[in-house]
């Protein structure tokens with residue numbers, strides 16, 4: 001369980017997150033929606049410890065990310081997939097995927113590589129294990145990024161706009177994989193602008209507005225006329241998204 | 245045959261001078277790179293106080309003439325601390341430190357050139373600071389650094405000729421001796437110059453080969 005309590009984040013004078021409360025239970029797929037600059041990425045970066053909290057607390061399966069030991073434990077339980085993939089360019093797809101399992105989880109190399117090949121097969125990249133990222137298309141790179149995350153056997157996947165750097169066809173490739181994972185019961189916290197996709201795969205939708213979490217609803221409620229749609233700000237957001 | 249004519253023995257002298265130059269260059273390069281590596285570690289781990297000290301030292305070394313540094317070490321240190329200093333030790337010390345100062349800057353920019361996004365990924369995947377340095381930063385920094393580093397070393401090879409002024413019998417000093425004896429400056433300095441040239445070319449080609457190997461795996465973007 002990821003528990004976010006009264007989280008505040010300030011950069012200097014600007015408050016980017018205001019008293020955020022959110023709980024993610026195992027098996028849930030929670031989508032974070034919100035316009036640009038509302039603090040979605042910052043929230044993800046607070047969970048994986050790339051940003052220090054200005055107030056409140058975040059625990060991942062009971063591990064407090066504000067402490068050194070807690071953060072290390074929290075990072076073993078969650079894995080992040082990045083918007084710009086953030087692969088290591090000097091390593092092959094296989095090496096990218098096995099680096100952390102071997103050096104952080106201390107898995108034997110053979111076992112880590114076997115698992116990595118299995119994952120590459122799962123995402124349709126079995127033949128590209130020894131390819132370097134620069135030879136891969138964006139969609140293929142992101143699929144490697146997803147394999148790198150899954151190779152950690154994470155309890156939680158954190159995904160920050162993982163398709164927004166991809167063209168529509170490649171977006172499809174990646175979303176199909178995520179939908180498959182969601183069906184398989186992987187717990188995900190998912191930042192996206194793909195509203196229709198979010199509607200299909202998520203169990204809950206939360207909405208960030210200028211650093212405040214103003215809505216937290218089951219997906220059907222969120223899209224219902226008398227639910228999320230009844231909130232003027234949400235209606236406006238969804239209508240605008242449809243048009244884009 | 246006049247006393248001052250070239251003799252076959254002059255070739256032996258030249259070879260000795262060449263040996264001293266190559267030996268001193270190799271020694272100062274190894275020591276210099278080792279010191280630069282230690283400086284880089286201090287900088288990477290942000291060791292308090294020590295970090296400011298090395299930055300100051302390296303600034304001082306980069307922004308003053310090598311000849312002045314050489315005089316300070318050879319004449320200044322013995323006078324001030326009442327110690328003995330042979331020309332060879334003074335020359336080795338000065339050029340090692342000078343190489344270290346410049347190589348440190350090259351190493352540091354090599355590390356800085358690696359995208360912050362990759363470091364962020366390595367952090368969230370739980371790698372230690374040492375693992376990030378070893379697996380993510382160093383392989384890429386090495387590939388970024390090797391070109392500038394070879395350029396630096398070719399330059400440092402030429403800089404070694406300065407040590408002849410404090411009486412080290414390097415290639416330039418031998419050239420000087422032959423010149424004074426034969427009064428054939430054109431021939432002597434052409435030969436000496438060609439020898440430096442050949443060494444520099446050799447160094448550059450070895451460097452190019454290493455660079456190719458370091459970059460073999462990746463078509464680097466945007467460098």
Ligand SMILES: Nc1ncnc2c1ncn2[C@@H]1O[C@H](COP(=O)(O)OP(=O)(O)OP(=O)(O)O)[C@@H](O)[C@H]1O
Nearest residue numbers: 011014016034035036037038039040041042043161
């Ligand atoms: N390191 C930083 N220093 C200062 N301000 C920052 C920093 N990182 C983010 N911000 C600010 O915090 C706010 C929220 O940024 P964030 O990236 O979390 O938004 P977002 O919801 O992910 O937006 P987008 O949809 O464009 O990705 C923005 O106003 C941004 O300018």
Ligand SMILES: [Mg+2]
Nearest residue numbers: 040041042161
């Ligand atoms: Mg963002």
